[in-house]
Amino acid sequence: xxxxxxxxxxxxxxxxHEAIRGYYTKMVVxxxxxxxxxxxxxxxxxxxxxxxxxxxxxxxxxxxxxAVHGFPVEELVNAGRDAxxxxxxSRGAGGFSRLLMGSTASQVVQHAHCPVxxxxxAEHVTA
Amino acid sequence: xxxxxxxxxxxxxxxxxxxSPPATRALDAAVALLAGRTGSIEVxxxxxxxxxxxxxxxxxxxMEVSFEDIERELRAQAAEQLRGHEDRWEFxxxxxxxxxxxxxxxxxxxxxxxxDSVVIVVGSSSQAMHRIVGSVAVSLARHAPVPLMIVP
Numbered sequence: 001x002x003x004x005x006x007x008x009x010x011x012x013x014x015x016x017h018e019a020i021r022g023y024y025t026k027m028v029v030x031x032x033x034x035x036x037x038x039x040x041x042x043x044x045x046x047x048x049x050x051x052x053x054x055x056x057x058x059x060x061x062x063x064x065x066x067a068v069h070g071f072p073v074e075e076l077v078n079a080g081r082d083a084x085x086x087x088x089x090s091r092g093a094g095g096f097s098r099l100l101m102g103s104t105a106s107q108v109v110q111h112a113h114c115p116v117x118x119x120x121x122a123e124h125v126t127a
Numbered sequence: 128x129x130x131x132x133x134x135x136x137x138x139x140x141x142x143x144x145x146x147s148p149p150a151t152r153a154l155d156a157a158v159a160l161l162a163g164r165t166g167s168i169e170v171x172x173x174x175x176x177x178x179x180x181x182x183x184x185x186x187x188x189x190m191e192v193s194f195e196d197i198e199r200e201l202r203a204q205a206a207e208q209l210r211g212h213e214d215r216w217e218f219x220x221x222x223x224x225x226x227x228x229x230x231x232x233x234x235x236x237x238x239x240x241x242x243d244s245v246v247i248v249v250g251s252s253s254q255a256m257h258r259i260v261g262s263v264a265v266s267l268a269r270h271a272p273v274p275l276m277i278v279p
Contacts, residue, residue, distance in 0.1 A: 002135075006135040006164070007163065084159075085276075105268065106265065106268075109251055109264065109277045109279075110251070112279050113279060114279070115156045115248075115276050115277065115278045115279070116276065116277045116279075117246070117274055117275070117276045118268050118274065118275045118276075118277065119274045120268075120271070120274075
């Protein structure tokens with residue numbers, strides 16, 4: 001985020017409430033998906049606000065927090081179509097610890113149209 | 128336009144470069160990333176004798192000579208690509224497993240420039256990464272002590 005502030009670049013924080021892929025349908029829809037997605041949005045907004053507060057007044061040109069219900073890889077790749085860069089953690093919610101690179105990260109890298117920056121968990125990044 | 132920009136340290140980019148189209152795109156992406164920032168690009172060519180232990184000394188010497196030729200060509204190719212776009216770069220030649228060399232280069236930069244940022248930049252399917260996201264990218268994602276940028 002600091003990098004976006006340095007460059008005065010707009011930043012989108014995207015969180016995906018993962019959909020269940022059905023046997024016969026593309027996506028299984030549960031009645032509480034809408035609620036869960038809204039919860040994800042709130043959580044992402046809170047974390048974003050916390051990080052922004054840590055920047056001591058500096059801001060990226062704009063920060064948008066979006067939550068969608070869908071398949072993470074698909075949503076990230078689509079969101080990256082008009083982006084200069086996708087930023088991901090190397091292992092998020094989806095990974096087994098034995099996986100070398102998160103499955104989401106590696107699939108996004110395969111399909112992305114723009115560079116993908118992978119930041120390891122618990123890594124202190126100064127820019 | 129925001130007035131309060133956080134103080135940006137230098138940005139050091141370690142680019143794995145073998146002259147292939149993905150490596151060329153990785154270098155272009157590094158140039159774009161460095162634009163407007165202070166710092167520099169380390170263009171790193173890694174020669175790796177995978178089966179050194181199985182070769183005679185003479186054969187190894189011969190391969191090392193050809194690595195020097197390759198290095199010269201790659202340095203010229205990188206210079207050509209960067210001319211007019213970016214002159215803050217250096218060419219390095221390393222020997223050993225690609226991941227190790229890139230990680231070591233990044234660690235040296237990080238340790239000698241505390242407070243600055245170091246990012247490793249690789250193409251997503253350079254020769255060393257036949258499979259779309261090959262062993263190098265995966266291994267880097269796991270071992271890189273700094274953020275890793277993978278360029279499609």
